[in-house]
Amino acid sequence: MAESFSSSFPPSSESHRRLAPQDAFQWAFDAMAERRWRQAAGRWATLRVVYPEHPPVWIQAAVALRELGSHGEALSLLSEARARFPDHPGGWVQGANTALAEGDVALAGQLLDEARARFPQDPPVWIRSAHLAQATGDPERALHYNQHARDTFPDWAPAFDQHAELAMAAGDWDSARQRWAEVRRRFPDHPAGYRRAAMVEEQQGRPREARRLRLAEEHGIDWLEEGDRADTVAVAPPRRRDWRNFVDLVWTKARLNLKAEANRNHLRYLWWVIDPLLYMAVFYVVFGLLLHRGGEGFVAYLLTGLVPFQWFAKTVQHASNTIVEGRGLMNQVRISPLFFPLVAVVQNAGKQTLVFLMLAIFLVVYGLPPTVHWLALIPVVTVQLLLMAVVGCALAMIIPFVRDLINLVPTGLQFLLFCSGVFYTLDTIPERWRDLFMANPMANLLHQYRRILLEHQWPEWSQMGWLALGCLLGLGVLILAYRRLEGVFPRVVVE
């Protein structure tokens, strides 16, 4: 066991205890990365003792020394490197760099000439050659070397970077912009293509374009190109919704509210039939079967009043608090506050159609079949819709300012229920009060319903006309008031 254990390890000699060269060099590269050149030069000197057969200990040491300004020392290290490693272009390239830093253009030129002859397949050689040509004021030669580098090494980004940089150095901003675009096209993940291009744009006084390029570095080249394309699916909203869109919106919202309401129950839409059926059944049992009150036809009389009145009561109750409830939406989008109570009116009207259908069936069963006079229900229902819109919108408008009123709405509706002649007939009212009684629009409307449904007569058109006129006037006043309050509600409802 002990034998196998020891045999699984290599014999511990000096050479095996040493770090691999790459790992050891990291020590010096770290110092260089942090631009601590003196420390780096020291570390390379130490490493040179242990790993003299590796190029970096000579070449990188020279780089560190050059940064420190010790050009002579660096040059002698590099000449040593060239002698030791004739197949490694670093000695020549860095030699040229150092010579250039020293100001020895002739030496730099000579080294690069040699390098180009020895290492035509080494890209940095060509880049440095171009750099030297540029530095010595020969941009055409620079471009020539760069061209060679780009043609020979089309997958090597620095050649294309240099191409663009040359244009920037020449102050040829249009070419620079195009060349950086070329860099981005070829090397979409190469940061310089965005950053340096952004600098070109900044130089040209286009900070916005510059920022766009910097963002593109984050989001990628596709993002940039997509942004250039005109967005075909963009929807430009109107400054103000026109009335047609507004009506469509109210209609859609009301319809979807009904759908949502139905989705909440298992029996869904069936409830809209069951609810009024039960309701009518209760009144039929109590008044028709148990009490025998009001004489012949009282149940029909009661229901023809109760059904439209319940519609009114539910709608007004619902609408009165809608603006307060719409506070979230109102603060998110620009919308006329009329939207909120009107949705309540339309929504309740939708449900009411089924209730009216039930009532019609009841009346037929009860022995009051449809006559031509039922056609007059259309204007009567329309006037009631108008009336509910006026009352609902008015309450919805006032309640955000006087929140306490919401507590009075049910009581008020109860009061109205007793004032509208749902449970008693018109002839039980003394003659001198009758005009006052009929001034109550609901009482008036219920009277018209009954003329049509029970007495098979046309409604009293003049009264209907006055009622409609009053409602339209009220609606006009309300629309103006809502216009004025449009920018006020969103604040009032959150206060």
Add this chain to the structure above:
Amino acid sequence: MNGRVILSARNLGVRYKRRGGLFRPARYHQAFSGLTFDLYQGETLALIGRNGAGKSTLLKVLAGILRPDQGCLINHGVTVSLLSLQAGFDPELPGTDNAVLSAMLLGYSRAQARACLHRIAAFSELGSFMDEPVKTYSSGMRARLGFSVAMFLSPDVLLIDEALTVGDRSFREKAEREMSKKIHSLQTVVLVSHSESQVDKLADRVIDLDQPGGAHVL
């Protein structure tokens, strides 16, 4: 700035009633006052300031949702929209209905909303969940749908209230990508942000609402 002026704020001020009623004197919180600036076509303006400085309130004033208490806002004939995510969502309704409704509330016509629907569904990556009620969604999924609806909106001036962070990581990146694109197309943008890096990356100009009169810091 080289663009033309499209919105002018003159001495704007908004205050909120903090409390008060029939028997108590009202007390007010002044969100901002004496704010005067111009918004130029094509620029990105950032609003900064501590909580309660009135950044969101100012956006609402610019959007025409709130009327200022003092001063006035002059609109030189442009459309202005607040980017509202999940506006008017109803949890009982499926994603498709909510998308149409929300789009219409944001200012799409119904035809436009319908036409965008499949793109909205595709962008949100919700797949078959589009037909499920929104109440079954996770909050991230809701956020995706909300963002996807608002994304196609392109008013002359887009107002953004720290809305760039929605959904999970991958979707957030996608959303930010789209938003940045929007901001950098020719659109004029006013955005509220607490993130300095975001402001640096996106904004041409910054207004600090903590300074009296909303000093320009850039």
